[in-house]
Amino acid sequence: MLIFPAIDIKDGRCVRLQRGNYATAQQVAENALQTAKAFEASGAKWLHMVDLDGAKDAHPVNAPLFFQVVKNTNLKVEVGGGIRRMETIAYYLNGGVSRVILGSAALENHDFAKEAIRTYVEKVAIGIDARNGMVATEGWLNTSSVSYLDFAKEMEQLGAQTLIFTDISRDGMLSGPNIEMLDTLNRSVSCNVIASGGVRNREDIQALRKLGLYGTICGKSLYAGSLTLEDALYAAGGQEDET
Template sequence: MVILPAIDIKDGKCVRLVQGKYDTAYTVAESAADTAKAFEAMGATWLHMVDLNGAKDAMPVNTELIFDVIKQCDLKVELGGGIRTMETVDYYLENGISRVILGSAALNNPALVKEAVKKHGDKIAVGIDARDGNVAAEGWLQTSTVNYIDLAKQMEDIGVKYIIFTDISHDGMMDGPNYTMLDKLNRAVSCKVIASGGVSSLTDIVVLTALKLHGAICGKALYTRDLSLRQAVDLCKGVRTE
């Protein structure tokens, strides 16, 4: 299983949110580039980044900082937040991003996902964030009536290879991810599923590995040091390849 440490950017700073609420944002690191280099030194190969301002404004905002991170480390970077057009997809992939995450666009504009997958293949991931089982969008500020499994199957039919799933109620709560929803999703589609939200201990890593998920995104627990990135990476070595 692949461990992806997370860096969320808001107003040019590395922050964390609680349950996706923007008014809970607090700074966890001064430098995104230095944080990325530290993650790399601990054995990470992938980095998960989110432009929180972009997610809220429906357009790229913190691009300069994101590209600075790419230049200063050798990590593969997957990026989400504010990616709503093919121009933005192309722009990021042409400038060093390894995988872009379409979230709100998957719900509101599946034609864009289809076009992006046709052009870029497995460099396109879809982020499905759920509140009470229904998909949330627009920086988690809106909740739809679409069930997360139904959207995942629609994305699978389009050709999406990677799905990043978050149960919003667990995000930033340090109480573990929603194993039941993740397992149900992983069994429902052939896509590679990456867990996000609530991953806070080595026990979580063990369980997610046992559920045969492709990856786990780790955020708050790394900054509070409740989870050792090096130990998590070492635990996953040889268990599953990228």
């Protein structure tokens, strides 16, 4: 199972939120590039980066920071937040980003999601952020009437290969991942599933690995010190899958 250390950017700073609430933003690192290099030195192969401003404003805001990491590390970087147009996907991928994440846009515009997946295949992941089982949008500021499972199955039908699932109620809370929802999702679709939200320690990583997930994102736990990246990688069983 792959481990994706996370760097979320708001106003150019590395922050973490609680349950997606922008008012709870807390700076957790001084410099995105230095943090990325530290993750790489600890054994990471992938990095999960989110443009929180972009997610709210519906267009890229912090892209230069992402490209700085891409150019100055050997990490494979996946980026989400504010990706609403084919031109934006091309912008990121041409700049060296390995995978882009579509969230609100995929829910609101299936034609866009279909075109993106058809054009870029494995370089496009679908982010499914759920509040009480329903998909949230607009940087988690709004909640739709679409269930996370229905949305996952729709994206699978469009050809999506990778889904990133976040239970918003767990995100940034160090309360443990939603094992039940993740297990249900993983059993319901053939896509690779990446868990996000709530991971706090090595035991959580082991529990997620037992579900047979493709990967898990670790954020708050790494910054708070309840989990080291080395322990996460060990519990995940290594980073064999380089795709």
